[in-house]
Amino acid sequence: MTEKSGMNAEDHPEPGSEISFNKNYFANGPYIIGFTVLIAVFFVLIIPSFLPVKRGTPIDKAKLTLRSFGSAQLAYFRAYGNNYASFDALKSVGMVQDQYTHGKMIQDYSMYFRAYNLSTCLGEDSIFHELHTFTIIAYPAIDGDLKTYGITEDQFVREFAEGNDPDSVKSWEPIL
Numbered sequence: 001m002t003e004k005s006g007m008n009a010e011d012h013p014e015p016g017s018e019i020s021f022n023k024n025y026f027a028n029g030p031y032i033i034g035f036t037v038l039i040a041v042f043f044v045l046i047i048p049s050f051l052p053v054k055r056g057t058p059i060d061k062a063k064l065t066l067r068s069f070g071s072a073q074l075a076y077f078r079a080y081g082n083n084y085a086s087f088d089a090l091k092s093v094g095m096v097q098d099q100y101t102h103g104k105m106i107q108d109y110s111m112y113f114r115a116y117n118l119s120t121c122l123g124e125d126s127i128f129h130e131l132h133t134f135t136i137i138a139y140p141a142i143d144g145d146l147k148t149y150g151i152t153e154d155q156f157v158r159e160f161a162e163g164n165d166p167d168s169v170k171s172w173e174p175i176l
Contacts, residue, residue, distance in 0.1 A: 058108040059146060062138040063176055065106050066151040069136050072096070073115075073153070077132070084115040084134040084153065108146055112137040135169050149175075 056064075072095045076085040080093070090096045102111045115134040133153050140146035148160035150169035158172035165171045 058106060061106045062109050062146075062149050063157050065111075066136060066138055066149055066157050067176060070151045070155045070157075073134050073136075074155070082130075082132065083117040084132055086115050087111070087113040089115075103141065106138060108140060108142050108144070109138045110141045112139065137169065 069090075072090055073084050076090060076093065076095065077083065085093075085095075087096065087102065091098065091100075102113070105111050113134075113136050116131060118131040135150060135152050137148065137150040139148045149157055150160065150172060151157050152169050154170070156174040157176035158169055159175050160166065160169075160172050164173070
């Protein structure tokens with residue numbers, strides 16, 4: 001036996017000779033341990049992907065839902081005569097699923113929707129001015145550490161902070 005490997009000398013091929021498979025070479029020590037470790041690592045990496053995982057917090061969902069509603073408003077604006085939509089109008093064209101309501105959209109949050117589509121004629125020149133705007137706010141439905149977020153036609157998700165005007169979402173701090 002050689003001292004370094006713990007195997008018999010005949011288990012090692014002669015230099016320059018053909019290498020043939022020797023069952024005894026793989027059936028000992030470090031190879032079994034290495035294979036076992038490899039299988040263990042495989043299961044450690046694969047098994048967690050099958051376990052149920054809580055994905056995202058209500059705060060993350062509020063921000064993403066607002067971003068999605070901003071995109072839905074832009075799509076509606078382009079598809080339906082340059083007007084923004086109410087929550088019910090978005091539902092009627094399939095941009096919001098029927099089971100959703102203002103209070104059942106995001107866990108621990110309620111939603112507020114406001115859309116304005118105004119055309120006015122000013123002065124003798126009969127110049128028409130149009131105002132198209134929307135505001136969507138996700139506000140906490142429970143007491144706790146949840147924050148209030150909003151989005152408008154400029155597509156910035158904003159966070160309400162003390163000192164901001166609660167009626168002017170565009171004055172809130174942009175975060176997305």
